Amino acid sequence: MTDIITLLVDALGSEQVSLGADVADRSTSYWRPEPTSTLALLRPRSTAEVSQILALCHAHNQPVVLQGGLTGCVDGAISADHEIILSLERMNTIESIDPVSGTVTVEAGVILEVLQTTLAEQGFMFPLDLGARGSCTIGGNIATNAGGINVLRYGMMRDLVLGLEAVLADGTILSSMNRMIKNNAGYDIKQLFIGSEGTMGVVTRAVVKTYPRSTSMNTAMIAVKDFNAVTELLQYLRSALGGSLSAFEVMWGDYFTAVTEPGWHRAPMQRDHAFYIMVETEGSDSHTDTERFNHALEQAFKSSLIEDAVIPKSESERKSLWDIRENFEAILEKKPYYLYDVSLPIQDMPEYVALVREALMKQFSQASCYVLGHVADGNLHLFLCPGEPGKWHEDCDRIVYEPLKQFEGSISAEHGIGTEKVPWLNISRSLAEIAVMHGLKATLDPSNILNPGRVIPLQN
Numbered sequence: 001m002t003d004i005i006t007l008l009v010d011a012l013g014s015e016q017v018s019l020g021a022d023v024a025d026r027s028t029s030y031w032r033p034e035p036t037s038t039l040a041l042l043r044p045r046s047t048a049e050v051s052q053i054l055a056l057c058h059a060h061n062q063p064v065v066l067q068g069g070l071t072g073c074v075d076g077a078i079s080a081d082h083e084i085i086l087s088l089e090r091m092n093t094i095e096s097i098d099p100v101s102g103t104v105t106v107e108a109g110v111i112l113e114v115l116q117t118t119l120a121e122q123g124f125m126f127p128l129d130l131g132a133r134g135s136c137t138i139g140g141n142i143a144t145n146a147g148g149i150n151v152l153r154y155g156m157m158r159d160l161v162l163g164l165e166a167v168l169a170d171g172t173i174l175s176s177m178n179r180m181i182k183n184n185a186g187y188d189i190k191q192l193f194i195g196s197e198g199t200m201g202v203v204t205r206a207v208v209k210t211y212p213r214s215t216s217m218n219t220a221m222i223a224v225k226d227f228n229a230v231t232e233l234l235q236y237l238r239s240a241l242g243g244s245l246s247a248f249e250v251m252w253g254d255y256f257t258a259v260t261e262p263g264w265h266r267a268p269m270q271r272d273h274a275f276y277i278m279v280e281t282e283g284s285d286s287h288t289d290t291e292r293f294n295h296a297l298e299q300a301f302k303s304s305l306i307e308d309a310v311i312p313k314s315e316s317e318r319k320s321l322w323d324i325r326e327n328f329e330a331i332l333e334k335k336p337y338y339l340y341d342v343s344l345p346i347q348d349m350p351e352y353v354a355l356v357r358e359a360l361m362k363q364f365s366q367a368s369c370y371v372l373g374h375v376a377d378g379n380l381h382l383f384l385c386p387g388e389p390g391k392w393h394e395d396c397d398r399i400v401y402e403p404l405k406q407f408e409g410s411i412s413a414e415h416g417i418g419t420e421k422v423p424w425l426n427i428s429r430s431l432a433e434i435a436v437m438h439g440l441k442a443t444l445d446p447s448n449i450l451n452p453g454r455v456i457p458l459q460n
């Protein structure tokens with residue numbers, strides 16, 4: 001046993017430190033089923049234990065990789081042989097719900113869907129929602145500043161966090177469990193831990209916002225003829241439906257066709273439209289909300305903005321429509337595939353996608369490119385499938401990231417940088433910004449033990 005493992009076993013007890021065969025059946029991540037590599041797996045039950053672990057690792061320069069639900073898309077939580085995994089999975093208590101201030105206090109390992117359903121049972125809702133809801137954790141959502149399908153109404157995770165508790169690399173517990181909307185008492189230190197992907201500290205607990213549960217919901221899948229119609233429809237629905245529009249998710253025709261091939265999802269309408277959009281509203285009066293929703297769609301039909309639409313008649317029909325947007329197993333079969341998450345001004349999207357497709361086809365004659373996205377947030381997801389075996393990740397990265405420069409877009413809208421996008425960070429951040437990131441990291445984690453090599457390049 002290495003020194004650090006002996007010290008951890010002495011401090012925490014051997015049942016807390018999993019080694020070798022005990023870790024062998026743990027997958028690397030949602031995306032990579034092969035067994036994980038690690039020196040040891042630690043699953044603390046409290047903030048005090050996290051603090052103990054980090055104090056020891058800090059004193060012995062032991063690198064630590066933080067894990068939530070392992071659904072992250074940029075390999076940030078994937079550990080190497082010499083790294084210790086610190087998983088928050090046992091810290092999964094919903095501590096309290098405060099209906100008056102509209103807050104809920106949770107431990108970082110609470111699964112997003114567990115929080116959603118627990119709140120729903122009590123007449124509340126947590127608005128963050130994304131396809132990985134059944135596995136991802138609140139701590140992971142905070143660390144990645146997750147986005148998802150309701151951002152246009154409720155904002156990203158950053159907008160939902162009022163307070164949090166974090167443990168710094170040296171074991172210091174930093175408790176900022178603020179429950180108020182307003183608190184301008186000096187620097188808002190919690191922001192350092194939101195979206196910094198575990199490089200600044202371990203998020204152990206948080207106070208997040210909750211809202212009264214909507215009592216009415218209206219959903220439609222809509223087909224339109226071109227991207228102009230997409231943006232016109234977005235503007236129209238925003239004004240016609242007021243603040244009730246909660247989702248506007250766009251699928252390019254190629255994506256829709258691929259996931260509705262025979263054997264995959266059933267297509268609820270013709271498969272040859274240019275764009276398909278999932279639209280959803282939430283409100284509190286089912287009669288007037290539905291009337292307003294249907295009226296808005298009728299008007300859009302009359303002005304030829306919409307080519308076709310399907311309105312689900314039951315919850316199971318609604319889920320099947322959303323499945324087309326959220327479940328892209330059909331594309332994951334087309335190996336090798338590379339998933340991207342970028343943002344750019346909405347009006348530049350058609351030109352950008354055309355440039356990506358052109359560059360892809362130029363290099364790979366059998367390639368395909370599937371596009372979908374949270375278009376209202378300026379966020380696109382692209383699957384690039386070169387159509388031939390090989391390791392084409394770097395080639396595809398170049399194809400996707402280079403053209404972003406001319407639109408001043410971002411190489412990461414919501415997934416973060418992890419290890420995967422580190423070489424491309426300078427496309428979206430200036431040298432001065434990256435230098436400040438290094439400065440913050442050196443202040444909070446001088447020995448560089450927390451998620452080293454994630455987000456910013458390692459320095460010699």
Ligand SMILES: Cc1cc2nc3c(=O)[nH]c(=O)nc-3n(C[C@H](O)[C@H](O)[C@H](O)COP(=O)(O)OP(=O)(O)OC[C@H]3O[C@@H](n4cnc5c(N)ncnc54)[C@H](O)[C@@H]3O)c2cc1C
Pocket residue numbers: 030065066067068069070071072073075076077088108129130131132135136137138139140141142143144145146147148149197198199201202203204414415418451454
């Ligand atoms: C099917 C699918 C759909 C998805 N859709 C979306 C989407 O719409 N929007 C979106 O934003 N993302 C999406 N994602 C990505 C992913 O779900 C999010 O990034 C999520 O927030 C990660 O949470 P996690 O608990 O799985 O974190 P992990 O994957 O375990 O970790 C992610 C990062 O956070 C760090 N981390 C984890 N826990 C902590 C902690 N407690 N303290 C400090 N650092 C920590 C890790 O080290 C790692 O760098 C999707 C993923 C899948 C598989």
